[in-house]
Amino acid sequence: MASIDIVSLNKKFGDHRILSNINLSIAEGEFLALVGPSGCGKSTLLRIIAGLEPVSSGVVAFDGEPINSRPPQARNVAMVFQSYALYPHMRVRDNLAFGLRQRKLPRAEIERRILDAARALELDRYLDRYPRELSGGQRQRVAMGRAMVREPVAFLLDEPLSNLDAQLRVSMRLEIRAQQERLRVTTVYVTHDQVEAITLADRIAVLNAGEIMQVGTPLELYDRPANRFVAGFIGSPAMNFVTGTRSDGGVRAPDGTTISLSPSHGHAEGEVIVGLRPEHLSLLPDGSAETPTIDGVVRRVEQLGAEIELYVESCGTRLCLRHFGREAPANGTRVRLGYDTARLHLFDGATNRRIVERTTAG
Amino acid sequence: MTVSTVVERGRFGGKGATRRGKASIPTAEAESSFVRRGLSLLGVGLYAGFFLLPIAFLISLTFKTRDEVLLGQFFTSKPTLENWWKAFEFINLTGFIGHSVLIASLSAVLTLALATPATYAVTRLQHGELVGSLVLSSYIAPPVVALLPLFFLMRWLGLLNSFAGMILVYGLMNVPVAYWLLRGFIAKIPAALDEAAWVDGAGFFKTFLVISLPLLVPGIVATGLISLILAYNEFLFASLFAQDDSVRGLTVAISLFQGDRFVNFGQMAVASIAGIVPVYLIALFFQNHLIGGLMSGSVK
Numbered sequence: 001m002a003s004i005d006i007v008s009l010n011k012k013f014g015d016h017r018i019l020s021n022i023n024l025s026i027a028e029g030e031f032l033a034l035v036g037p038s039g040c041g042k043s044t045l046l047r048i049i050a051g052l053e054p055v056s057s058g059v060v061a062f063d064g065e066p067i068n069s070r071p072p073q074a075r076n077v078a079m080v081f082q083s084y085a086l087y088p089h090m091r092v093r094d095n096l097a098f099g100l101r102q103r104k105l106p107r108a109e110i111e112r113r114i115l116d117a118a119r120a121l122e123l124d125r126y127l128d129r130y131p132r133e134l135s136g137g138q139r140q141r142v143a144m145g146r147a148m149v150r151e152p153v154a155f156l157l158d159e160p161l162s163n164l165d166a167q168l169r170v171s172m173r174l175e176i177r178a179q180q181e182r183l184r185v186t187t188v189y190v191t192h193d194q195v196e197a198i199t200l201a202d203r204i205a206v207l208n209a210g211e212i213m214q215v216g217t218p219l220e221l222y223d224r225p226a227n228r229f230v231a232g233f234i235g236s237p238a239m240n241f242v243t244g245t246r247s248d249g250g251v252r253a254p255d256g257t258t259i260s261l262s263p264s265h266g267h268a269e270g271e272v273i274v275g276l277r278p279e280h281l282s283l284l285p286d287g288s289a290e291t292p293t294i295d296g297v298v299r300r301v302e303q304l305g306a307e308i309e310l311y312v313e314s315c316g317t318r319l320c321l322r323h324f325g326r327e328a329p330a331n332g333t334r335v336r337l338g339y340d341t342a343r344l345h346l347f348d349g350a351t352n353r354r355i356v357e358r359t360t361a362g
Numbered sequence: 363m364t365v366s367t368v369v370e371r372g373r374f375g376g377k378g379a380t381r382r383g384k385a386s387i388p389t390a391e392a393e394s395s396f397v398r399r400g401l402s403l404l405g406v407g408l409y410a411g412f413f414l415l416p417i418a419f420l421i422s423l424t425f426k427t428r429d430e431v432l433l434g435q436f437f438t439s440k441p442t443l444e445n446w447w448k449a450f451e452f453i454n455l456t457g458f459i460g461h462s463v464l465i466a467s468l469s470a471v472l473t474l475a476l477a478t479p480a481t482y483a484v485t486r487l488q489h490g491e492l493v494g495s496l497v498l499s500s501y502i503a504p505p506v507v508a509l510l511p512l513f514f515l516m517r518w519l520g521l522l523n524s525f526a527g528m529i530l531v532y533g534l535m536n537v538p539v540a541y542w543l544l545r546g547f548i549a550k551i552p553a554a555l556d557e558a559a560w561v562d563g564a565g566f567f568k569t570f571l572v573i574s575l576p577l578l579v580p581g582i583v584a585t586g587l588i589s590l591i592l593a594y595n596e597f598l599f600a601s602l603f604a605q606d607d608s609v610r611g612l613t614v615a616i617s618l619f620q621g622d623r624f625v626n627f628g629q630m631a632v633a634s635i636a637g638i639v640p641v642y643l644i645a646l647f648f649q650n651h652l653i654g655g656l657m658s659g660s661v662k
Binding site: 050051052071072073075076077078079081083084085086087088089098099102103131132146150 | 552554555557558559560561562563564565568573576577660661
C-alpha cells in the first residue's frame with residue numbers, strides 16, 4: 001500500500017494537450033474516483049500512474065518517492081482494464097497466477113491466494129475454464145481477481161463495470177466496495193458514471209478537458225460544487241441553470257422572473273448563473289402562501305414510480321423538478337414552484353466559478 | 363415448386379402446422395434463396411475454373427507427345443506416360459525439389475525469426491516507426507537491382523552455390539513482406555493484453571514470448587507459408603547464385619528442359635506438377651494452425 005502524489009503533471013500528445021497542471025494527493029488506503037466526460041483525460045491519468053504512458057512534465061510519486069522513470073513492471077500496481085484484457089490462451093487459474101509467477105512467489109502461496117480470491121469472487125468452479133467459456137460478468141470477476149491476488153501498492157480500475165448490464169453493475173459495485181474495505185488498498189477508480197463515483201469513493205476528482213475541476217468528498221461536491229461544470233456533472237437529474245442579471249430583489253431571468261437570493265449571496269454582481277437541483281424544487285399546491293416562488297407551465301411528465309420528473313417551462317428555460325408523489329399535473333398546466341434560497345447555488349456568469357456565500361455579519 | 367417446398371420444409375421443420383396459414387411468404391423466400399444459391403454456385407464454379415484450368419492444362423500436357431503439344435489442343439488422342447519417367451531420368455528432379463524445399467523452409471524460418479520480434483517491437487513498443495516505411499521502400503525496388511551487388515558479396519563471402527547462401531538471401535529478402543503481413547496480425551491483438559502483462563510484472567521480451575507469440579501463431583503460420591512459397595518460386599537469384607547441381611532448386615531445374623533448339627514442354631509440365639506437390643503438402647499440414655478466434659474471450 002502506498003500514498004500517491006501527482007505534482008504539476010502535464011501530458012501532451014503532439015500539440016494536443018491531454019492533461020494540464022494536475023495536482024492530486026491520494027492517501028494510503030483511500031478510494032479515489034476520477035470522473036469526467038469521455039475524453040477528459042481520466043484514463044490517461046490512470047495509465048500514467050500505471051506507467052503505461054510517459055508524462056510530458058511533472059512528477060508521480062508513490063509514498064513520496066518519484067517513480068516517473070519506473071516501467072510498469074516495477075511499480076507493483078494492479079490494474080483492471082475496461083476491456084478486462086484476460087489472457088485468452090490461459091485458463092482462469094493461470095490468468096490469476098500470471099502476476100504472482102512473475103514475482104516468483106512460492107507455489108503454495110500462489111495456490112492459496114488464487115483460492116482465496118476465487119472464493120471471494122465466487123470463481124472457484126471456473127478455475128479450469130478459458131476466458132471464452134465465461135460470461136461477461138464472470139470475465140469481469142476474473143479481471144478483478146487478477147488484481148486482488150497481487151496485494152499491490154495500489155489498485156487502478158479503468159471503467160471496470162462499463163461493459164456489464166445495469167443489474168450486474170450494481171451488484172459488482174457493492175462487491176468492489178466490500179473488497180476495498182476489506183483489503184484497504186489505495187484505489188484509483190476511473191468512471192464516467194457519477195453515480196458509481198458517489199457510491200464508491202471516499203473522495204472524487206472531477207476532470208474536464210484535462211483539468212481537475214474539483215476534488216472532494218461526494219457530499220462536498222454535491223453541496224458546494226466549485227463551478228458550473230461540477231454542479232452539472234454531479235447529481236442526477238442534472239442541476240437546472242438559469243442565466244440572469246443581478247437585480248434589486250435577486251436575479252432577473254430572461255423571461256422577467258425574479259429569483260430570490262439568500263442574504264449570504266448579497267455581494268453577487270452582474271451576470272450570474274443560478275443553479276437549482278431538481279430535488280430542491282417543490283410543486284406548491286394552489287393557494288399556498290410559501291415564498292419564494294417561480295411560475296411556469298408543465299411541458300413534460302416522466303413517471304418513474306417512486307417519483308415523477310416534471311419539466312416546467314420557466315425563467316426562459318426548462319426546469320426539471322423531482323416530485324415525490326403519484327399525482328402530477330398534466331401537460332400545459334400552470335404551476336407554482338417553491339425553492340429554498342439557502343439551497344440555491346450561484347455561479348459567476350463570466351468565469352462559471354461558484355460565488356461563495358458570505359456570512360452576513362460583516 | 364417441388365424443390366422450393368422441400369427447402370421450406372427443411373427450414374421450418376416441425377413448425378409446419380403453425381406456419382401453414384402464411385405459407386406463401388416463406389415459399390417465395392425459399393424460391394429466391396434457391397435462385398441465389400444457384401447463382402452463387404455458378405460464381406464459385408467460374409472462380410474455381412479460372413484457377414483450376416491452367417493446372418488441368420498443365421496435367422494434360424504431361425500426357426502429350428512433343429508434336430501434340432505444339433497442336434495446342436486440350437485433349438490428347440494418344441496419351442503417353444513417357445514424359446513422367448523421362449522427366450525424372452533427364453534431370454535429378456527429386457533432388458532439385460528436395461533442395462528447393464530445404465532452402466525455402468529454412469529461409470521461411472529465418473524470415474519469421476527476424477520479422478516477428480522486429481514487427482512486434484515496431485508496432486507495439488512504438489520504437490522505430492520509420493523502419494516500417496524503410497522496409498517497404500526496400501521491397502519496391504526490382505530485385506534485379508540487387509542481383510549483381512549480391513553476387514559479388516556472396517562470392518566474397520564464399521556463399522555462392524551453398525545452401526547457407528540461398529537460405530540467407532531468401533530469408534532476408536522476404537523480411538519486408540513478412541513485416542507487412544505480420545503488422546496486420548499484431549494489430550489485431552489488443553494492446554491491453556500486453557499492458558496487462560507488463561503491469562502484472564512480466565518484462566517486455568517475456569510478454570512478447572508468453573502473451574503475444576502464442577496468439578500470433580495463425581499469423582506466423584500464414585506469413586511463414588507465404589515466405590516459403592515466395593522463396594520456393596524464386597528464379598532470378600537462384601539462376602545466378604545456385605548453378606551447381608548440388609544446390610540447384612526446382613525453378614532453375616525446370617529451365618533445364620529448355621534445349622538450344624526446342625523446349626521440352628511435356629517434361630517441363632511434369633516437373634511443374636511434381637514441384638507443386640510438396641508445397642501443397644506443407645500448406646495442408648499447417649492448415650489446422652491457420653485458425654482464427656484465438657483472441658475470443660479476452661476483451662469486452
